[in-house]
Amino acid sequence: MIELDNVAYSYGGGELLSGLTLRLAPGSFHFLTGPSGAGKTTLLKLCYGALVPTAGHARLFGEDVRRMDRDAIALSRRRIGVVHQDCQFLDHLSVAENVALPLTVAGEGGGDLEQNLIELMTWVGLKSRAEALPPELSGGERQRAALARAVIMSPEVILADEPTGNVDWEMSQRLLRLLVELNRMGKTILIATHDLGLIRSAKSQVQARVLRISNRKLQSAGADL
Amino acid sequence: MRLIRDSLGAFTGSDTGADRVVPPTGFTASLTLFAAGAMAFLAVFALALSLAAGRLATSWGDELARASTLRISAPAGQQAQQTEAALRLLGQTPGVASARALSEAEQQALLEPWFGPDLPLADLPVPQLIEIIEEGEGFDGAGLRLRLQAEVPGAVLDDHTRWRRPLVAAAGKLRLLGAVSILLIAGAVAAMVTLAANAALAANAQVIAVLRLVGATDGFIARAFVRRFTLRALGGAALGAAAGSGALLLMPSAGETAGFLTGLSFVGWHWIFPLLVPLLTAAVAFAATAIAARRVLGDLR
DSSP states (O other), X not given: OEEEEEEEEXXXXXXXXXXXXXXEOTTOEEEEEOSTTSSHHHHHHHHTTSSOOSEEEEEETTXXXXXXXXXXHHHHHTTEEXXXXXXOOOTTSOHHHXXXXXXXXXXXXXXXXXXXXXXXXXXXXXXXXXXXXXXXXXXXXXXXXHHHHHHTXXXXXXXXXXTTTTSOHHHHHHHHHHHHHHHHXXXXXXXXXXXXXXXXXXXXXXXXXXXXXXXXXXXXXXTTO | OHHHHHHHTTTSSOOHHHHXXXXXXXXXXXXXXXXXXXXXXXXXXXXXXXXXHHHHHHHIIIIIHHEEEEEEOXXXXXXXXXXXXXXXXXXXXXXXXXXXXXXXXXXHHHHHHHHOTTOOGGGSOOOEEEEEEEOTTOOOHHHHHHHHHHHOTTEXXXXXXXXXXXXXXXXXXXXXXXXXXXXXXXXXXXXXXXXHHHHHHHXXXXXXXXXXXXXOOHHHHHHHHHHHHXXXXXXXXXXXXXXXXXXXXXXXXXXXXXXXXXXXXXXGGGGHHHHHHHHHHHHHHHHHHHHHHHHHHHTOO
C-alpha cells in the first residue's frame, strides 16, 4: 500500500533519513519510534505524499509520488487518514462538520452518511460535543475528533503522529483502543510515538511491529520491548 | 485551461460546501465590495465620456466636413447679382452637391443670439450667406477661391477645416483618454482583487493546510475563494454601475443647444455598456483570484 524504497530525505544540509526501506502491508500495525528530531514526522510525511524523497522512491498505492500531480496526491489522501499531534480544524465549523470535512471536499454526502457520522461520533465519544466549535474542545477531545475525521472516508491506512502527545494516560489508552479496533477492521496503522508505555500496552492487544529511526536508518526494534 | 475549468465549477452546481469551508470575513468583504463599486462607478463615467467624445468627433468630422459657407459682402446694389453669380459658379464646381442662399429669416435666426430679435436686418449691410453641401471627395478649396476671386470679388469661402480640425483632434484625444481610463480601471480592479485574494489566502493558510490534509483538490480550494471574490466584485460593481447610470440619467438635458457636457450620457444601444461593467468586473475578479489561488496553492503540497 505504502512503500518506501531506499528513500533519503534532506531539508538541505545533511540528510535526515537515508537508505530507508519500509513496506506497509494491508492490515499491519506499526509503531515508529525514535528520539525527538530523528525524523519520525518526516517519515510520516513521506508516507502521505506531503514530502517527496530527495533520493529513492516512495510509492502510494503503487504509484510513484514523484509522478503524481497535485490532484493525484489529494485523491490519495482520501485513502490515507492522517492524525497529527497538534491537530488542526476549521475553527468556524462545528466538530461534526469538521469530522465530515473529508466527505465535503470529496463532494460526497447524503442520508446514509448522516447516520454514519452519528455512529462515528458516538464511537469516539464525542456525540454530545457534535455542535461544539473546535476551540472549545479539550486536548483529548481534539485528538478523538481528529481520529474520527481521519477515518470517516474509511481509508485503508491510518497514519498517526504522536496521537497521545497531548493527552493523559487514560485518554491515550482510549485512543489506542480505537486504533486497535480499526486495525481489527482491517486498516493498516502506523503510529509515530516516543511513548514506550503506549507501545508496551499495545503489544498485549495487537500484533504490532516496532520500527526505530536511529542514525538516519530504520531498524526493527521488536526484540528489546 | 484546467484552472479555468476548475474555477468555473464554482458557479455550476450547488457547491455550498466549498463556500462554507472558508471562514466568513465581514470587514474585508465590504472593502472589496466598496472598491469594486467605486471602480464600476468610475468606469461608467469613463465609458460615457469616451462614447460622447466619439459621437462628438464623428458629428464634427462628418457634418462639418460636408458643409462650407460662402460669405458675400458686396455693395448694396450688387449683392443679389453676386449671389446669383456665386450660385451659378458653385453649380458648375465638381464636388459640390448643392448650394443654397440662406433666406433672410434664417440669417436673422443666426444673428439673433448676438443682436436680439428686433434687428432690422434689411436696413443693415449684412453679408449674404450661401450654404454649400459637399459630395464625394469634396471640392478643391484653393481652386474655388481663385475662381471666386475672379468672378465674385465680394465672396469669402469658409470651408470650416481651419477651426474644425483641432476640435475633431481634441474629441479624438478625449475618446482615447476615456478608453485608457477604462483600461486603467480594469487594471486597478485586477490589482485590488489580487491583493484582497492574496490577503485572504494568507489569512486562511491553516484552513488550506487542513483542506489539503483531508484530500481537497486545488480546484475545490480555489473554488471557495474564487466564488467568493467573484460574487463580491459582481455585487459591488452592479451597485456602482447602477449608481453611475443613475447619475448620468439625472444629468440635465439641454435639448437642442446640447453641448459637450450635457451630451455625457449613453445613446440607444450604448446603454448595454453600463450593464456589461459588472460582468467584466466579475470576470476580472474571477481571473485575478484564480491566478492568485493557484500561485499560493502551488507552494503547498
